[in-house]
Amino acid sequence: MPDGADKKPSRIQQRNRRLILDAALDVFSKHGYRGATLDQIAVAAGLSKPNILYYFDGKEEIHVTLLNQLMETWLDPLVTLDPDGDPLQEILGYVQRKLDMARDLPRESRLFAGEILQGAPRMAPHLVADLQPLFDEKCAVIGAWMDKGALATVDPRHLIFSIWATTQHYADFDAQVQVLLRDDPECHGGAAKYLATMFTKLLSP
């Protein structure tokens, strides 16, 4: 049995755990935690429900595993922000990376959004342990850039919030965006251009 932190997982274990997690990401991001059912996940993964419970202790463990994996991916673009780079280019690069993630990983974005929307019941510890230190660190970096006169002075915390909000919006509110833009194929490009303009004007010293 694959319980606990055993030795090397077999090929089959690796393959099936990945199948399950991918299916679960689909289902959880589409219906939320309570809206998702093990049966849906099982069908999407091409496995039987009891077989899923052979690999995971329960619905909650699948969700938590997904959230844990997501945290790393999610924080990565902010980790990459280089204190020694050109301030404005670093910020604009960060915006672009987040926007690309909204396009390339919409399921992850929605999974995260759904979790936070409901008060982060399963993620609060991660927010405090992983996100908060990183957030504080990068706020300090940006603050130093502003003190140096390399960027216009604004509250770095709200600056980061506005970057998150404007980029993730295109994944989380996709249903609305698609209606209002009538499936404009240039949506992503238009957003990139708009956001680059906005943050350039905001931050140019």
Added chain:
Amino acid sequence: MPDGADKKPSRIQQRNRRLILDAALDVFSKHGYRGATLDQIAVAAGLSKPNILYYFDGKEEIHVTLLNQLMETWLDPLVTLDPDGDPLQEILGYVQRKLDMARDLPRESRLFAGEILQGAPRMAPHLVADLQPLFDEKCAVIGAWMDKGALATVDPRHLIFSIWATTQHYADFDAQVQVLLRDDPECHGGAAKYLATMFTKLLSP
């Protein structure tokens, strides 16, 4: 029975329907559609479950009623945008109204966000019928202001998206914001100042 579009609703009917809708707003915004149960709504409303089903045909009807009512409130700040006002002041006023709504009506914001996040299964018709025409109209107004030279030229559609995203973020991602700002009581004021700066710099011609 209060079914159908009958005559005047009695005092009791008005009171209880409002109790139910208020309780349902609490529960739906906290747990999402599928995560909410009629029992939770009943307890929150101080009524029995069958009694709830005396006033509404079912869980879905409660949700849809809530969504319908919400649409009006939600669109109002954009309706108020006055084509004859001062362009920059009109936009900044709109931002401020949306930000105030995020503070004063967080449940409504989350209910809306949850619905869109899941693909707007019960709201797509409303988006097309109500939101889209208003959106197009106001995009034209803003576009005319830009053509006139009263505002810097950017894509009005993405401008509106960024206003929605940045303001609603404080309601929808409140769990995250509270962690990162450590319950800063000046959060709302700080956000208001930051957003006013951002959109002023973006749009000043």
Added chain:
DNA sequence: TCGTGTCTTTACCAAATGGTAAAAATTGCC
């Protein structure tokens, strides 16, 4: 090829949940 450990299926179950029927209580009008 045999046997051991890994994986999968079949057949269930208890709890939760949306919903109903009908009796009982209450309200409001004459």
Added chain:
DNA sequence: GGCAATTTTTACCATTTGGTAAAGACACGA
């Protein structure tokens, strides 16, 4: 007060859902 209409409760029900037990299929090294 009396009575019809409205409102509320009690007692259910069918389905869904997360989860389990145990038997069966399978892989693979000796």
